Amino acid sequence: MQPLSIVVAVEADGWPEGLEQITEIAIGEALSQSSAKLAGVAELSVVLADDATQRELNKQWRGQDKSTNVLSFPQLEHFSPVSGLIGDIILARETLEREAADLQVSFTDHYTHLVVHGFLHLLGYDHETEEEALVMEGLETQILATLGIADPYADS
Template identity: 70%
Template sequence: MPKSPLSIAFSVNADGWPDGLEAVAERAILEALKQSEAKVTGVAEVSVVLTDDEEQRELNRQWRGFDKSTNVLSFPQIEPFGPVGGLLGDITLALGTVQREADEMGISFNDHFTHLMVHGFLHLLGYDHLDDDEAEEMEGLETEILRTLGIADPYADS
């Protein structure tokens, strides 16, 4: 089996996260990397941190100025759409928010987690959704990646 084009450092900072998410995260990130057509130049690493709503709220307040928890945060360490090498950045997810959203949408936890991993990783690469054109491009790519992974379009009802 060929070596992965990037390594994923996985940390769990809160109790309650289901087992087996490392494989789910790796599958999501590698498919996003493949479909984004980004080229890895040398050693590349992504950090994934699974935390709770309290820590995520503090990160969101400190780095984005929003005093509330959120499902996923991305902290890119590379230039948008630039060479993909070295530490690409960090992706953090909040257990309570992810679970609540999955329940509200009536989807499995793993499907929602996969979507958020794809979403967070695309942010590391430079994709964003600040305006309608960016959102359309990013959501279209997310939808195609998720389709490949056997997950329904999360934007179908929005």
């Protein structure tokens, strides 16, 4: 059994083929560059959903009646050793497509960014304060650069 098992569940139409490998590479790089330490066999799921599903989850768990690009549901204490069930990352296809077009980046690059972003949330990183955002966004930028993806925060 692999030390880190990633289950990618396609639960909506329209998602392109080949995202499992991109997901594994992105999460592997995020794990290696973060402060997280793998402390045993670990598992996480990445759910490829649609805007309707994402809107319901966002409303139920965050009180926001709208879709969002990515939601993370951690099962770990923040910054604890990584083992067991890490959590779930849920992505909304239509929102991701729209944002990629608006940002003039490829779907794959934006998908990779959101997977990294969601995974860092599972580990305990956040962006609620300016200081947290600087740390998290800096780490995302570093991880994405290693994967050959431009800084998503360069113009923000």
